Amino acid sequence: MMQDKLLIGQTLGFAGNPFEAGVDAARHDSRGGVLIRGGKIAETGPAEALLAAYPQAQVTDYGEGLIMAGFIDPHVHYPQTGIIASWGKRLIDWLNSYTFPEEMRFGDPAYAAEVAGRYLDLTLAHGTTTVASYCTIHPESVDAFFTAAQARGQRVVAGKTCMDRDTAPEGLRDSAQSAYDDSKALLEKWHGVDRLSYAITPRFSPTSTPEQLSALGALWAENPDCLMQTHLSEQTDEIAWVKSLYPEARDYLDTYEAFGLLGAGGLYGHAIHLEEREKGRLKEVDASLIHCPTSNTFIGSGLFDMAGLMAAGHRIGLATDTGGGSSFSMLRTMAAAYEIGQLRHNPIHPAQLLWLATAGSARSLRMEDKIGNLAPGMEADLVVLDLQSTADIAQRAVRADDIWEAVFPTIMMGDDRAVTATWVAGNQTQGPASVITQ
Structure with missing residues (x-):
């Protein structure tokens, strides 16, 4: 049986369409976790709760990195x-x-x-x-x-x-x-x-x-x-x-x-x-x-x-x-x-x-039941963003009062240097291996 993988960092998913439901449709956790099992997202939630619940999981801690759907x-x-x-x-x-x-x-x-x-x-x-x-x-x-x-x-x-x-x-x-x-x-x-x-x-x-x-x-x-x-x-x-x-x-x-x-x-x-x-x-x-x-x-x-x-x-x-x-x-x-x-x-x-x-x-693409969100049951295609990937982005991001002010400079000025890691079907394909076993 494959070992569970637990990614720790800031997490961002959506409970609805923010064009219709407003910004509150987004779900941000400043210290969240994503549990991956068999290539799919098995669970999301506060990092400490997931660390306690799955002590045998292989943990990758991305610190302040923003984990979201690829x-x-x-x-x-x-x-x-x-x-x-x-x-x-x-x-x-x-x-x-x-x-x-x-x-x-x-x-x-x-x-x-x-x-x-x-x-x-x-x-x-x-x-x-x-x-x-x-x-x-x-x-x-x-x-x-x-x-x-x-x-x-x-x-x-x-x-x-x-x-x-x-x-x-x-x-x-x-x-x-x-x-x-x-x-x-x-x-x-x-x-x-x-x-x-x-x-x-x-x-x-x-x-x-x-x-x-x-x-x-x-x-x-x-x-x-x-x-x-x-x-x-x-x-x-x-x-x-x-x-x-x-x-x-x-x-x-x-x-x-x-x-x-x-x-x-x-x-x-x-x-x-x-x-x-x-x-x-x-x-x-x-x-x-x-x-x-x-x-x-x-x-x-x-x-x-x-x-x-x-x-x-x-x-x-x-x-x-x-x-x-x-x-x-x-x-x-x-x-x-x-x-x-x-x-x-x-x-x-x-x-x-x-x-x-x-x-x-x-x-x-009519695939919203499979990909595109950080939620249990979705395929574990993920990206981890460094919100301070360059000096010009970092000097703006440190002044941010909320996640949106923190992420917007990366949207406007970011490139592949902002991508800390990419995960496809529960496997990391890009980025450094930084695994911390419990």
Whole structure:
């Protein structure tokens, strides 16, 4: 029988959504503990009570470190790891200049495997334990990503990106039939294996024909327990492009809805320039909107309406959108979300930012019963943050009167140096071994 593990430090979890219930939905303990048994959180509570109750546990004391659920990134493109922070103009220029040439390389299994491993290790170093990734049109890119995640014990979501329209370069086009056949084969191979989930993945309407969207809609109808991920209303010129390609559609969302690609379990990245009908239908089907703030500012897309969409009851996640997003860090992503909120005259509280990066993103992936919170029964994917990781952060944090003033400088100025440790399925994958046996 495996020995219980007990982590000691400051702890932070959520009893509800702080956008709805206020900051009191957060549960902070300045000296708390997390008991891990069999890869799951068995118990949380005051440190001294857990130390007394489990004298045989293997103890790791993080002192003032903040223990919370690992970060969850529900919209990434792992094949764009090597081109992150490439100078660009607008979305379409950026895709043609950087993204598409790089993605052509992922038919090589060795190259795909190398990038997949590098990407996952980079994100783990930043405290991110779960991601939902687009791959490329190559089945090899999907196999590489799931294999790398499986080796690390991670819960991840991924899918083969599908593009069959001549708006995509010749080397990155499949067909309606091959998109269906390849996606189905990959789904049957990987979905539900260990901690892996498949997502049906049309890149976006401008790179798919109606025939391909229809085929993928049929595949989703046949496998409704899978997620479906795509892009929606990222830039105004993109929306005009969609309108020219689908003149019969009522709006951008209708190009998915007409082919069976709107529903619960749909992940719609960006969703910035939504029309009222689109908002209503997305809410009606309880789809997920994924906010990608560093990408939206880096590519000049626009300002996501967090306050309005959250008040309307939408299911919202927070994501890096690597590599259109300019950072692998969910800390930097939270900072960008705060800045966009400020530009929309909506100051987002630190509790809300941390909820978005954990429980909120888990909810967007419909995995809130498994990951994203510090609570008994949840899988033990954790991050431990040093709230005084650099001199500039430390000199601000020491003046803090409460946990929010203490953590906010790390949200705004922190990076991988703030990540003391990352735990995946109850095993430490990043950080120094500092075990204290009782």
